[in-house]
Amino acid sequence: MQGFPLPSGLPMVSCIIPTRNRPELVTRAVKSALMQRWEPLEVIVVVDGPDDRTVQALSSIDDDRLRVEVLPESVGGGEARNIGVHLARGEWIGFLDDDDEWLPEKIYAQMRIALDWHTQRVVICPRMYVKSPKGPGRVLPQRDPDRGESISEYLLMRRKLTGETQIQTSSFLTSKALLLEIPWDNTLKKHQDLDLYLKWDAAGVDFIFIPDILSIWYVHQAQRSVSNDNDWQYSVRWAEQNAHLFKGGSLAGFIASQVAMRAFERASLRTVAGVFQALHKHGARYLDYLIALAALGVRVKQRALL
Structure with a gap:
């Protein structure tokens, strides 16, 4: 990437990485953050509860830009990120999930935009390379708003x-x-990221999309966790309680694109009927029904192979 030389007096950027019980992965994430071209930089790892193996693994990284904060008990990923924000010395912040990686030019490319913007109420969104065990990778997003x-x-x-x-x-x-x-x-058990983006948008925050591919997102096979359980009714209730954040037909789109696949994981006729009733209630488009039907087809096929 061609760009301007880095002058002195630049604002610090803080990388915040929440983690727990994944020492090998978080070590890889930390090393990718420390390879950033941008200076000054700090990397804050918030260990979400006692975790000696992770602390020991991180102690092998000899870099004074790395700070490790071990919480006395688990508070969840969202609150761990909030704690990291309060600890941060940086004026600008990027988050890194412990199983993902930053590419070396990430912060440099984003800060070029940030320094030219006239407000700190801005979110700079690049493209990412998505790696999945199910097939070849791809780049997202494929379009901007x-x-x-x-x-x-x-x-x-x-x-x-x-x-x-x-x-x-x-x-x-x-x-x-x-x-x-x-x-x-930190009160939500699911959809914390979407909740944050919608609240920022409702508050008039600027979202700036840039074409640079700046991170690697590792999408793993689904594992049972708080964030991916199939309590689809919780998801619908959350969306309905925050209906003011969903513009146009996006609440129905949320049910079709983010709720249906998980709801149909152990699909009963009652669950299928409930999802399609929720789609109808919120004015789903024809395409929303097709997306939900496609999700149902995937789940039926998976169950047939068991």
């Missing part, structure tokens, strides 16, 4: 069966000031 398109419409109202839009935790950069003003909601 149209003029006047809200973030909820952009993320949730698909234009084809497969998703082509994305904002991912390990990719965006924003200011500490914004994260203190509108932090992660």
Whole structure:
């Protein structure tokens, strides 16, 4: 990448990595963050509860830009990120999930935009390379928001069966000031990232999309966890309670694109009927029904192979 030389007096950027019980992965993530071209930089690893193996693994990294904060008990990923924000010395902050990687030019490319922007109420969103064990990787997002398109419409109202839009935790950069003003909601057991983006959008925050591919997002086979359980009714209740954040037909799009696949994991007729009733209630488009039907087909096929 061609760019300007780095002058002195640049604002510090803080990388915040929440982790627990994944010492090999978080070590890889930390090393990718420390390879950034941008200076000054600090990397804060928030260990979400006692975890001697992770602490020992991180102690092997000899770099005074690395700080490790071990929490006395687990508080969850969202609150761990909030704690990291309060600890950060940087004016600008990027998050990195412990199983993802930053490419060396990430912060440099994003800070070129940040330094030219006239507000700290901005989120800079690059593209990422998505790696999956199911097949070849791909680049997301495949398109940027149209003029006047809200973030909820952009993320949730698909234009084809497969998703082509994305904002991912390990990719965006924003200011500490914004994260203190509108932090992660630590009361949610799911959808914390989407909740944050929709609240930022409702508050008039600028989302700036750039074409650079700046991180690697590792998408793993689904594992049972709080964040990917199939309590689809919780997801629908959360969306309905926050209906003011969903613009246009994006609430139905949320049910089709993010709820249906998990709801149909152990699909009963009652669950299938409930999902399609929720789609109808919220004015689903024809494409939303097709997306939900496609999800049902995938789950039926998976169960047939068991």
